[in-house]
Amino acid sequence: xxxxxxxxxxxxxxxxxxxxxxxxxxxxxxxxxxxxxxxxxxxxxxxxxxxxxxxxxxxxxxxxxxxxxxxxxxxxxxxxxxxxxxxxxxxxxxxxxxxxxxxxxxxxxxxxxxxxxxxxxxxxxxxxxxxxxxxxxxxxxxxxxxxxxxxxxxxxxxxxxxxxxxxxxxxxxxxxxxxxxxxxxxxxxxxxxxxxxxxxxxxxxxxxxxxxxxxxxxxxxxxxxxxxxxxxxxxxxxxxxxxxxxxxxxxxxxxxxxxxxxxxxxxxxxxxxxxxxxxxxxxxxxxxxxxxxxxxxxxxxxxxxxxxxxxxxxxxxxxxxxxxxxxxxxxxxxxxxxxxxxxxxxxxxxxxxxxxxxxxxxxxxxxxxxxxxxxxxxxxxxxxxxxxxxxxxxxxxxxxxxxxxxxxxxxxxxxxxxxx
Amino acid sequence: xxxxxxxxxxxxxxxxxxxxxxxxxxxxxxxxxxxxxxxxxxxxxxxxxxxxxxxxxxxxxxxxxxxxxxxxxxxxxxxxxxxxxxxxxxxxxxxxxxxxxxxxxxxxxxxxxxxxxxxxxxxxxxxxxxxxxxxxxxxxxxxxxxxxxxxxxxxxxxxxxxxxxxxxxxxxxxxxxxxxxxxxxxxxxxxxxxxxxxxxxxxxxxxxxxxxxxxxxxxxxxxxxxxxxxxxxxxxxxxxxxxxxxxxxxxxxxxxxxxxxxxxxxxxxxxxxxxxxxxxxxxxxxxxxxxxxxxxxxxxxxxxxxxxxxxxxxxxxxxxxxxxxxxxxxxxxxxxxxxxxxxxxxxxxxxxxxxxxxxxxxxxxxxxxxxxxxxxxxxxxxxxxxxxxxxxxxxxxxxxxxxxxxxxxxxxxxxxxxxx
Numbered sequence: 001x002x003x004x005x006x007x008x009x010x011x012x013x014x015x016x017x018x019x020x021x022x023x024x025x026x027x028x029x030x031x032x033x034x035x036x037x038x039x040x041x042x043x044x045x046x047x048x049x050x051x052x053x054x055x056x057x058x059x060x061x062x063x064x065x066x067x068x069x070x071x072x073x074x075x076x077x078x079x080x081x082x083x084x085x086x087x088x089x090x091x092x093x094x095x096x097x098x099x100x101x102x103x104x105x106x107x108x109x110x111x112x113x114x115x116x117x118x119x120x121x122x123x124x125x126x127x128x129x130x131x132x133x134x135x136x137x138x139x140x141x142x143x144x145x146x147x148x149x150x151x152x153x154x155x156x157x158x159x160x161x162x163x164x165x166x167x168x169x170x171x172x173x174x175x176x177x178x179x180x181x182x183x184x185x186x187x188x189x190x191x192x193x194x195x196x197x198x199x200x201x202x203x204x205x206x207x208x209x210x211x212x213x214x215x216x217x218x219x220x221x222x223x224x225x226x227x228x229x230x231x232x233x234x235x236x237x238x239x240x241x242x243x244x245x246x247x248x249x250x251x252x253x254x255x256x257x258x259x260x261x262x263x264x265x266x267x268x269x270x271x272x273x274x275x276x277x278x279x280x281x282x283x284x285x286x287x288x289x290x291x292x293x294x295x296x297x298x299x300x301x302x303x304x305x306x307x308x309x310x311x312x313x314x315x316x317x318x319x320x321x322x323x324x325x326x327x328x329x330x331x332x333x334x335x336x337x338x339x340x341x342x343x344x345x346x347x348x349x350x351x352x353x354x355x356x357x358x359x360x361x362x363x364x365x366x367x368x369x370x371x372x373x374x375x376x377x378x379x380x381x382x383x384x385x386x387x388x389x390x391x392x393x394x395x396x397x398x399x400x401x402x403x404x405x406x407x408x409x410x411x412x413x414x415x416x417x418x419x420x
Numbered sequence: 421x422x423x424x425x426x427x428x429x430x431x432x433x434x435x436x437x438x439x440x441x442x443x444x445x446x447x448x449x450x451x452x453x454x455x456x457x458x459x460x461x462x463x464x465x466x467x468x469x470x471x472x473x474x475x476x477x478x479x480x481x482x483x484x485x486x487x488x489x490x491x492x493x494x495x496x497x498x499x500x501x502x503x504x505x506x507x508x509x510x511x512x513x514x515x516x517x518x519x520x521x522x523x524x525x526x527x528x529x530x531x532x533x534x535x536x537x538x539x540x541x542x543x544x545x546x547x548x549x550x551x552x553x554x555x556x557x558x559x560x561x562x563x564x565x566x567x568x569x570x571x572x573x574x575x576x577x578x579x580x581x582x583x584x585x586x587x588x589x590x591x592x593x594x595x596x597x598x599x600x601x602x603x604x605x606x607x608x609x610x611x612x613x614x615x616x617x618x619x620x621x622x623x624x625x626x627x628x629x630x631x632x633x634x635x636x637x638x639x640x641x642x643x644x645x646x647x648x649x650x651x652x653x654x655x656x657x658x659x660x661x662x663x664x665x666x667x668x669x670x671x672x673x674x675x676x677x678x679x680x681x682x683x684x685x686x687x688x689x690x691x692x693x694x695x696x697x698x699x700x701x702x703x704x705x706x707x708x709x710x711x712x713x714x715x716x717x718x719x720x721x722x723x724x725x726x727x728x729x730x731x732x733x734x735x736x737x738x739x740x741x742x743x744x745x746x747x748x749x750x751x752x753x754x755x756x757x758x759x760x761x762x763x764x765x766x767x768x769x770x771x772x773x774x775x776x777x778x779x780x781x782x783x784x785x786x787x788x789x790x791x792x793x794x795x796x797x798x799x800x801x802x803x804x805x806x807x808x809x810x811x812x813x814x815x816x817x818x819x820x821x822x823x824x825x826x827x828x829x830x831x832x833x834x835x836x837x838x839x840x
Contacts, residue, residue: 001719002468002504005461005492010505013456013519020447020457027440032774034751034781034799036433037440041425041538042462042494042524043482048422062463064484067528072425074462084422085430094798096784099433104462108487118461126784133763134784140771249767299421331454343553347669351560354452361454364516364546364554378514379454 007109007117017329018316023102025149026122026310030100033141035124038099040081046071051297052080052267062106062117074106079294079307082125087300095128095303102312115283116313123289123309130291130304132241135271139242140250142275142287142308149315150324154286155254155276156246159261160239161290162270163222166232167259170225171202171210186262190214214260219243222259235270242271261290268292271306277318286314331381335362336372338388346387349397349412356419377402385415427529427537437749438736443522445569446542446730450520453561455544458519460501466491471717472500472687482526482537494526499714499727502545507720515548515723522732535703536733543709543729550711550724552661555691559662560670562695562707562728569735570744574706575674575696576666579681580659581710582690583642586652587679590645591622591630606682610634634680639663642679655690662691681710688712691726697738706734751801755782756792758808766807769817769832776839797822805835 004010011019027037046063062074075081078101090097102122109115122145126138139158146154168178177200184192190211197207216222219240226232239257246252261272272290280286289308296302319326333353337346343366350362361379363372369386376384386398391409399415400407424430431439447457466483482494495501498521510517522542529535542565546558559578566574588598597620604612610631617627636642639660646652659677666672681692692710700706709728716722753773757766763786770782781799783792789806796804806818811829819835820827 001507002465002471004504004508005463005465005486005490006488008461008463010461010509011459012509013458016457016459019459031749032777032779034779037436038433039431039436039439041428041430042526043425043428043538045422045425051422062484062486064482066425066482068426070425084424087421088424089430089432094795098781106462118463129784131784131786133767133782137767137782137784144774245764245767249764249771329451344665344669347553347557347665351669354564357452359452359454361518362553362557364549364551364557366551375514 005117007111009116009118018319018326019312021326022149022312022316022319023122026145026312027100027102029141029145029148030124033098033137033144035098035100035141038082038085038101039103040075040078040085040101042104043072043074044081044084046073048080048084049073049076052294054266060107060109062108075103076107077105077309078103078121078123079125079292079309080298082307083294083298083300083305086125086127087295087298091300096134097127098124099127100124113283113317120312121309122312123307125305125307127295127305128303130270130306132238133245135238135291135306136242136245136249138289138306138308139271139273140246140252142273142289142310143246143250143252145310146275146277146286146315149319150322151277151286151315151318152322153277153279153318155256155278156252156273157256157258157261157276158239158242158271158273159258159290160235160271161262161268162235163226163232163239164259164262166226166229166235167210167213167222169229171197171206173197173200173202182262185214185260188260190260216259217256219257222257239271263288263290267294267297273308277314277321279321280314280318283314286311286318328380330359331361331379332358333360333383333385334372334376334379334381335360335385335387336369336376337363337366338369338386340366342387342389342392345392346385349385349387349415352416353419356416358419425537427531429536429538438739438746439732441746442569442732442736442739443542446565446732447520447522449561449565449568450544453518453557453564455518455520455561458502458505458521459523460495460498460505460521462524463492463494464501464504466493468500468504469493469496472714474686480527480529482528495523496527497525497729498523498541498543499545499712499729500718502727503714503718503720503725506545506547507715507718511720516554517547518544519547520544533703533737540732541729542732543727545725545727547715547725548723550690550726552658553665555658555711555726556662556665556669558709558726558728559691559693560666560672562693562709562730563666563670563672565730566695566706566735569739570742571697571706571735571738572742573697573699573738575676575698576672576693577676577678577681577696578659578662578691578693579678579710580655580691581682581688582655583646583652583659584679584682586646586649586655587630587633587642589649591617591626593617593620593622602682605634605680608680610680636679637676639677642677659691683708683710687714687717693728697734697741699741700734700738703734706731706738748800750779751781751799752778753780753803753805754792754796754799754801755780755805755807756789756796757783758789758806760786762807762809762812765812766805769805769807769835772836773839776836778839 194207270291275287276284287310291306335346335350337343350360353360384400396409614627688710690711695707696704707730711726755766755770757763770780773780804820816829
């Protein structure tokens, strides 16, 4: 027997039904917001990802050479491929360009709950605007998508990397020192941040103040600190506008400031945000995004960009935890021929019903009435059509209701007629 | 600038709209026939594919080692993964099991029109029955799918590998000799087949007779040849039943016998079929399938299986050649705030319309009326909502019809009301 590769999954019909349902909800919400779908290849040149994220990412990639000796990698995320596509072929499109995608991604990670080696991301890029209303709509879209799939318990956090930089400056923390701090900040290890700051020669009082700012959920504390920095003040004004739009227009009540969002990535700048499903525990982040700069690095003309990615698999996990009630996919009819001579007629009835848009299956095993009825109840169908010799003389079939067991004789032409 | 890997493609919004439309048609037809969707990982262990297709397939694969030293390969097709999944987790399900899938596949092929290194397949497996009605329904399904996506010009060919074996036996062609012949037969190189047969010491007359059988479109010629072989006769009876069901129930008029279908694969047996789009020229095959035996090889209990795969990319190409008219995806409204103070109200109106199920976009660039109108006409939207100070006092907005240029003043609440 062959094994499935470690960290990957097969999806049963029941799971696929959930996944397609959620996918369709996400797609239609993107479209309602004026976004258009694109797709890129499953693998890219390795250097696309190292250019964006540094050589260290190679350890987390499925990288391989093709037979021409070219270094390729299964994509670990979709922003780099989408921006490559944009620079290559879409730069001349009207702005803002609103692009969304679904795609499988791959990471050579230790498998654990909510983390797989192959996983799906849904996401988007907004290219050509960084107005507060543009960013607010982007964040509002991410939140609306997760609400539209049926999630109830969500938490939105917003940070700003320009403001964080300004705070670093206020405390005279050098670029080198920032590099040591950001991983600790990213993991919310605030006590270690304080220890680290004291190592840098920063006073206990300032270190505590810094920690307080990182944990602040109130814009006021941050406003005080950034008063003297013009750029930071501008960003704060913009952040306030975004907050107001999210509260008033998108009716998001649980929106908090979180200065400790660093997104672990070098190319983000300005507004960053995350949406969590608190029900999921340790691996609770469903969505992350913000404003970033990648187009010039990829050889394109500088233009404001932002975007987000939603972890599709975690979204499904969160729905499961919330015991979301998915609509079920039912067959309309199951057709049983009473004997071999009835097969052709049964297949004809089956096919005519399908032509009218119904989902219909038929016994393909010549297995007799009682076994067929047993099978029918195992596949979750409401109504059975029994095709028998005696009834056919009268151009009729028997319809059996699987819930009540009630049977009635129906003319075949009435059966078709009722569908119109 | 980074390059897309050779032989792979990016899909623009216009292309994706076509692809999703066709995908949805295919999915709903599978579901109407009682099939259920499953999904397997993008890569598998290398040995899964070599077990099925022999070591030679390695040359056509994207194979690589993961960091644990395991040999993996991007899947070149989906039957092996689906049967692995079945043997591992689905053997206990009620029979027949009707499974369908969509999936990207990868082949290290020389790129050319209609052949890509990454391509999509849609297909299915029917597990647990090989009755004539079962096989007829399978072939009918493949044909119905291609019709349902909008293709007009299709040709269906049916062969049978058991009958072909019997014909080989009649002419005393050994297994070794068959191996030399099948690639020639597969490529319809019939003159070379004749030369090859004469090399084997077969008389000119018999070689010509063999060629005639391979090219026969009439069951009679084949019937004559296989008269003495009980098994072949049974297969012929079954084939006749299948032909009748396809003509009478599925109304397929262009269904031909084609004994030269060998599908180039060792594990097929019994009925095999192909559907071509003659409009596509050299790479015209859209669909191939038949009955096969793979489950015991993968460690499962023997049970009849059959299935087919549709080349999704070629299906799209064939629709393009037939100039198929896809439905277009339009925005319902584009909202323009006349100045900065109108932004919040505009976003609110936009969001309320979306909540009512409409697709609505809004100017996110503060670019003024004339530029916004120009943008609106570039994104193909019928109606514009202009949000202005003067009209807002009266709780109204201006609606402009982009086709006629006509404008009218509408109360905001009437705008929402009309949606219900």
